[in-house]
Amino acid sequence: MYSILDIETTGGKYNEEGITEIAIYKFDGxxxxxxxxxxxxxxxxxxxxVVNLTGINSNMLRNAPKFYEVAKRIVEITEGTILVAHNAQFDYRILRxxxxxxxxDFSKKSLCTVELAKDLIPNEDSYSLGKLTRSLGIPVSDRHRAAGDAQATVKLFKMLLAKDLEKNIIKESIRLEPxxxxxxxxxxxxxxxxxxxxVYYMHNKNGDIIYIGKSKNIRKRVNQHFTSSNPKSKKMQLQVAAVTYEDTGSELVALLKESEEIKRNKPFFNSALKRSIFSHGLYSYTDENGYLNxxxxxxxxxxxxxxxxxxxRSAKSFITKLVDEHNLCQKLSGLHYTSSNCFNYTIKQCQGACIDEEHxxxxNKRVLSxxxxxxxxxxxxxxxxxGRAVDERSAVLIENGMFKGVGFYNLNYQINNxxxxxxxxxxxxxNRDAQHIIQTYLRRKQHKLKIVNLNDQHETNS
Structure with a gap:
């Protein structure tokens, strides 16, 4: 559990500043x-x-509570949490x-989103909250007011949790959670x-990840692990101290994150899943008559x-579907072995490539597409x-034929930026596993997915 906060102060000499506004959001990840x-x-x-920067003046604060009047509430909402702030050293010092x-004596473990961002999002021009959120497409309202800046920090922290593929932030949280x-x-x-x-993560009492899985229903899948009587499940049940999860909204993102994070974290109980997940492939070659087979x-x-x-079986099923949808030749697709025309030519569903009638x-244009x-x-x-919410979408980026990664964006921002x-x-x-996952998902969901072609934009920008 985290307490994400932002504090506005009076300014002035070091350790003589006073708080003018505070916002704390208790965030469960x-x-x-x-x-x-x-x-x-x-x-x-x-x-x-400071008045010019925040818009907060003495008249606004005349009837506001003094710090001692809200101190108990601050202690209550931050109890058992890790403090998170942008430039946490400043906010934590002021609060203490x-x-x-x-x-x-107010003492808490703290995390700084500036330091986390430098580690997880390197090479940014600036790590100030305003410039960083702008470059990440995070909407910010009421800049330099506690609530607005704290809300922006919540959204930034959520993005940093998603980018932390080694799950160091989560593991440290579990170690500290009584x-x-x-x-x-x-x-x-x-x-x-x-x-x-x-994606869900099973942790032992030290916070270490012992198993990673994905599901379209996390609660149901974990319940299956905990009620199963097979030897592997029984061992996991004895060792698990906590289960954390990451909402992905998209099954494709869950599949890709599971594959990536198993390879990266190497959980003990995932040993069987470290092997490649494909066995057969579709290949093409040009025959002596110039046809793509x-x-x-x-x-x-x-x-x-x-x-x-x-x-x-899945390969044959896929090719059969391709042949039907694109009027391909059964013979040139490996479905009908014959020295003459294929069966589809007889029923006028093949245009005659098998007997050189179609040029x-x-x-080849249809096959190449x-x-x-x-x-x-x-x-x-x-x-x-x-995405994870109604106003959000997930994005899987492919550049020059290479899978680059996944992310989420708000609908207020153009994905073509x-x-x-x-x-x-x-x-x-x-890698081949990631490529297999993407291709299989495209095969299953091709009519339900939106594909944004970036090639035209690269050409426009060049």
């Missing part, structure tokens, strides 16, 4: 569960430059100073989980498949899918 926002009477003058004046040090009640863990699409064979290191499959250039769509040959595009797009994306490794 997914949503705000409590909040406290208040103006504070600092009982001292406000520096003129105010409590010290009351004779109370309730996770007690013997867990598995039913309580299940009750705390939502029935949403995402398609064939399915086992994946090997010698050739690069157009698309991969988990088994021969190879016309036939399929190859380019699934192989991403030098393509730059964004696959847009569901390349600068913002590259900043919100969490970088991931391009």
């Amino acid at each position: 997914h949503e705000v569960v409590d909040q406290f926002i208040s103006l504070i009477n600092p009982e001292r003058e406000i520096q003129p430059f 100073t105010e409590f010290r004046r009351l004779g109370f 309730k996770y040090q007690m013997e867990p009640k598995l039913l309580d863990i299940i009750d705390s989980l939502p029935s949403i699409t995402g 398609l064939k399915v064979s086992h994946v090997n290191r010698k050739g690069t498949p157009i698309i991969t499959f988990s088994n021969m 190879y250039e016309n036939y 399929i190859v380019n769509y699934y192989k991403f040959n030098n393509q730059s595009m964004v696959i847009v899918d569901r 390349l600068d913002v797009l590259q900043n919100i994306i969490t970088p991931m490794e391009h």
Whole structure:
């Protein structure tokens, strides 16, 4: 649990500043569960430059509560949480100073979103809250007011959690959380989980990740782990102290994050999932008559498949569908072995490529359109899918045929803004597993997905 805060002060000499406004959002890693926002009477003058910056003046604070009147509420809302702030050293110092004046030692673990952003989003021109949120496409209202800046920090922190593929922030939180040090009640863990699409992480009492999984219903899937009687599940049940999760909205994003994070974190109970998840691939070659042929064979290191499959049955089913949708030749697609025409030619669903009636250039155009769509040959595009909320979408970025990563964006921002797009994306490794996941998802959901082609924009910008 986190307390994300922002404090506005009077300015002045070091450790003599007073608080003029405070905003605290209690954040469980997914949503705000409590909040406290208040103006504070600092009982001292406000520096003129601060008045100009924040718009808060002494007249506004005359009837505001003094710090000692809200101190109990601040202690309550931050109890058992990690403090998070943009430039946390400043906000934490100011808060501790105010409590010290009351004779109370206020001590918390803190996280700084400036430092986290420098680590997880390197090479930014500026890490000030205003410039950083602008480059990341995070909407900000009431800049330099506590509530507005704290809300922006919540959105920034949520993005940083998603970019933290090694889950160091979450693991540290579990180590510090007292309730996770007690013997867990598995039913309580299940009750705390939502029935949403995402990735879930099982942790031991030290916060280490021992298993990563994905599901379209996280609560149901974890319940299956905890009620299963197979040897692996029983061992996991004995070791698990907490289950955290990441809402992805999109099944594609969940699949990609699961694959990436298993390879990165190497959880003990995921050993069986570290192997490649495909066995067969679709390949193309040109025959002696100039026609592009398609064939399915086992994946090997010698050739690069157009698309991969988990088994021969799914491969055959896919090619049969391609033949029907694009009027391809069964013979040239490896579905009908014959020395003459294919069966589809007999029923006028093949235009005669099998017996040289259709010119190879016309036939090859249809085959190439399929190859380019699934192989991403030098393509730059964004696959847009569901987000975590109604006003959000997920984005899977492919540049020059290479998978680059995933991210989320608010509908108020244009996805074709390349600068913002590259900043919100969490970088991931391009490998055969990721390519297989994307191609399989496109195959299943191609009519339900929005594809934004970036090639035209690159040409326009160049």
